[in-house]
Amino acid sequence: MSTRLDALATEIRPGTAPGDLYCAGIWRLHAATQIEAQINAHLKNLVAPTGAWQIDASAISALDTTGACLLQGLRRALSRKGHEARIIGLQAPFAILLDQVAAHLAHPIPSLRAPGLLARLGQRTWTSGQGVLGLLAFVGESAAALLRTLRQPHRLRWRPILYNLQTAGVAALPITGLLAFLLGIVIAYQGAEQLSRVGANIYIADLIGLSMVRELAPMITAIIIAGRSGSAYAAQIGTMKVTEEIDALRTIGIDPFELLVLPKLIALMIALPLLTVYTDIMGIFGGMVMASSQLDVSFSTFIERLDHAVSLTSFLIGIGKAPVFAAIIALVGCYQGFQVNGSAESVGRQTTASVVQAIFLVIVTDAMFSVAFSWLKL
Amino acid sequence: MNPTHTIEVRALNTCFGTTVVHRDVNLSVRQGEIFALVGGSGCGKSTLLREILMLERPLSGSIKVFGHEVIGLSDAAALPLRRRWGMAFERGALFSALTVAENVAMVLKEHTHLRPRLIAEVVALKIALVGLPADAGAKYPNALSGGMRKRAALARALALDPELVLLDEPTAGLDPLSATGIDALIRQLSDTLGITIMMVTHDLDLLWHSADRVAVLGDAHILGIGTMTELADLTHPIIRDYFYGPRGRGAMAQGTQEGTWNPG
Numbered sequence: 282m283s284t285r286l287d288a289l290a291t292e293i294r295p296g297t298a299p300g301d302l303y304c305a306g307i308w309r310l311h312a313a314t315q316i317e318a319q320i321n322a323h324l325k326n327l328v329a330p331t332g333a334w335q336i337d338a339s340a341i342s343a344l345d346t347t348g349a350c351l352l353q354g355l356r357r358a359l360s361r362k363g364h365e366a367r368i369i370g371l372q373a374p375f376a377i378l379l380d381q382v383a384a385h386l387a388h389p390i391p392s393l394r395a396p397g398l399l400a401r402l403g404q405r406t407w408t409s410g411q412g413v414l415g416l417l418a419f420v421g422e423s424a425a426a427l428l429r430t431l432r433q434p435h436r437l438r439w440r441p442i443l444y445n446l447q448t449a450g451v452a453a454l455p456i457t458g459l460l461a462f463l464l465g466i467v468i469a470y471q472g473a474e475q476l477s478r479v480g481a482n483i484y485i486a487d488l489i490g491l492s493m494v495r496e497l498a499p500m501i502t503a504i505i506i507a508g509r510s511g512s513a514y515a516a517q518i519g520t521m522k523v524t525e526e527i528d529a530l531r532t533i534g535i536d537p538f539e540l541l542v543l544p545k546l547i548a549l550m551i552a553l554p555l556l557t558v559y560t561d562i563m564g565i566f567g568g569m570v571m572a573s574s575q576l577d578v579s580f581s582t583f584i585e586r587l588d589h590a591v592s593l594t595s596f597l598i599g600i601g602k603a604p605v606f607a608a609i610i611a612l613v614g615c616y617q618g619f620q621v622n623g624s625a626e627s628v629g630r631q632t633t634a635s636v637v638q639a640i641f642l643v644i645v646t647d648a649m650f651s652v653a654f655s656w657l658k659l
Numbered sequence: 660m661n662p663t664h665t666i667e668v669r670a671l672n673t674c675f676g677t678t679v680v681h682r683d684v685n686l687s688v689r690q691g692e693i694f695a696l697v698g699g700s701g702c703g704k705s706t707l708l709r710e711i712l713m714l715e716r717p718l719s720g721s722i723k724v725f726g727h728e729v730i731g732l733s734d735a736a737a738l739p740l741r742r743r744w745g746m747a748f749e750r751g752a753l754f755s756a757l758t759v760a761e762n763v764a765m766v767l768k769e770h771t772h773l774r775p776r777l778i779a780e781v782v783a784l785k786i787a788l789v790g791l792p793a794d795a796g797a798k799y800p801n802a803l804s805g806g807m808r809k810r811a812a813l814a815r816a817l818a819l820d821p822e823l824v825l826l827d828e829p830t831a832g833l834d835p836l837s838a839t840g841i842d843a844l845i846r847q848l849s850d851t852l853g854i855t856i857m858m859v860t861h862d863l864d865l866l867w868h869s870a871d872r873v874a875v876l877g878d879a880h881i882l883g884i885g886t887m888t889e890l891a892d893l894t895h896p897i898i899r900d901y902f903y904g905p906r907g908r909g910a911m912a913q914g915t916q917e918g919t920w921n922p923g
Contacts, residue, residue: 309820310771310819310820311771313771313773313777314771314772314773317773317774317777345820345852346781346784346785346788346817346820346852347773347777347781347820350777350780350781350784351777354780374850374851374853377850377851378851378852381788381851382784385783385784385787385788386780386783386784386787388783388787388793622801623755623799623801624755624756624799624800624801625755625756626755626756627755627756
């Protein structure tokens with residue numbers, strides 16, 4: 282309501298002499314749109330005077346910076362039409378404000394427009410390339426820090442390692458166990474129908490055992506841990522970067538790699554193989570439950586068959602992949618954390634990137650392992 | 660309710676758990692004045708500011724801003740009030756994903772229907788008004804120094820040409836030169852735009868040079884309220900320690916000597 286009243290109270294009309302303009306009312310932000318419309322309407326059909334334009338502003342009863350901005354804009358627009366424009370009768374405090382505004386507006390106004398398509402494409406390409414190089418540099422730096430620390434084992438920080446073992450390993454037991462158990466059930470359920478059709482019920486142990494131990498257990502564990510711990514690493518280090526804690530560590534003389542990256546890396550490389558053994562067991566247990574209820578394969582028959590079906594090599598191959606996945610998850614998570622550049626949004630962006638990249642790299646690495654093992658006929 | 664009082668706090672009580680932060684606090688801020696709230700660390704100054712801004716709720720009492728009771732106000736009812744005030748937080752609280760110019764423009768886009776061209780003009784004006792260089796508008800907050808960030812926060816607080824501006828520690832953490840700049844800026848805003856300013860501060864120079872009236876908060880009470888010269892005559896031990904400590908004496912000597920403070 283007040284807006285409408287102010288708009289009515291705001292008035293611009295031609296004065297008595299040609300080139301005179303009479304301005305009145307409340308020139309404030311909430312009436313700015315109406316004022317601007319009136320200004321534009323008048324600018325079109327004004328008759329140019331022989332001398333200077335004259336704006337009678339004596340009846341302006343309120344003026345804020347936006348109003349002053351508009352008044353100054355009117356003065357400039359008139360000045361562009363040939364003659365100089367003078368503002369007369371403005372109340373003293375308003376005149377001071379207008380002078381300040383005019384002084385500030387004399388500088389060119391930077392545009393708020395976003396960069397164009399080509400610029401954004403270039404920027405994106407450049408950052409992607411930088412990202413790959415950065416990750417490589419980060420892996421190198423981590424390896425150097427690891428070697429440095431291994432040469433002086435007393436510098437290894439056991440407390441953070443144990444803490445990380447607890448949070449990334451022990452605390453992940455329930456969720457990884459449950460998911461592996463369900464996965465075992467699902468595979469057994471799918472396999473049961475096919476196998477019972479040809480009367481090869483007992484081969485359920487081969488199906489579950491091999492697929493779990495060689496491929497699924499390491500992979501599902503790595504994916505869960507990438508989502509659970511990789512993201513946590515990125516968020517933790519990223520937030521520490523925003524709050525300048527990383528810089529504080531450096532100034533105190535503590536290598537952030539030594540305190541933040543290595544314990545996570547070492548702890549995860551220990552925890553992930555152990556978790557994989559655990560998911561092996563839980564997945565096979567899920568398959569066993571399904572086999573005994575759907576295929577009449579008892580637990581003891583299943584385990585007996587499992588002994589023949591799954592060789593030690595297959596088990597070790599599965600477990601052997603886990604530390605590699607662990608290194609990928611920890612390094613990508615920490616690297617993305619260090620890539621945070623000081624804004625809250627970038628913490629979120631890098632955390633997402635850490636999970637996506639870690640899972641992507643884990644799966645690519647797993648595929649490369651498969652190719653390599655088939656070459657080696659393992 | 661006195662119509663010339665922009666903020667009126669009556670019988671305010673605040674508790675955090677068992678800690679009493681405010682016990683029967685009363686104060687009023689007159690229209691157009693520069694009002695400062697001082698007191699030791701952790702005495703509830705910022706809490707009072709947050710309660711006025713409806714960010715926190717006191718245990719009991721009344722806070723009126725522009726004559727409207729703000730305690731228990733719904734978000735919808737609070738919106739018209741929120742358009743009439745601006746707040747500059749101690750650490751800026753600028754949106755880190757936006758540039759300085761976008762930070763200021765965002766408020767205007769949210770609450771007005773101005774054309775983009777006029778918004779750009781007003782934003783550039785506000786940025787210049789708080790004494791930032793023109794190229795600061797395109798920078799992200801994390802590329803700014805502490806002093807520039809405070810100025811940028813002030814520019815955002817001023818975006819809607821508010822009638823009331825609240826400042827939390829406007830000079831804390833600044834070098835003396837920047838602090839003096841902020842001093843002058845606050846005075847100038849009050850003079851030219853007629854804005855009512857309420858600030859929380861530790862800066863004794865700012866108090867002597869800029870504040871019209873000062874309230875001292877301590878022991879959960881208002882210990883004294885008045886101009887700096889009036890307060891300096893009070894004998895409460897906390898006030899005496901505050902104003903007659905080594906730093907207080909220096910600032911007072913300078914303030915009285917120059918005679919630039921305004922004994923409202």
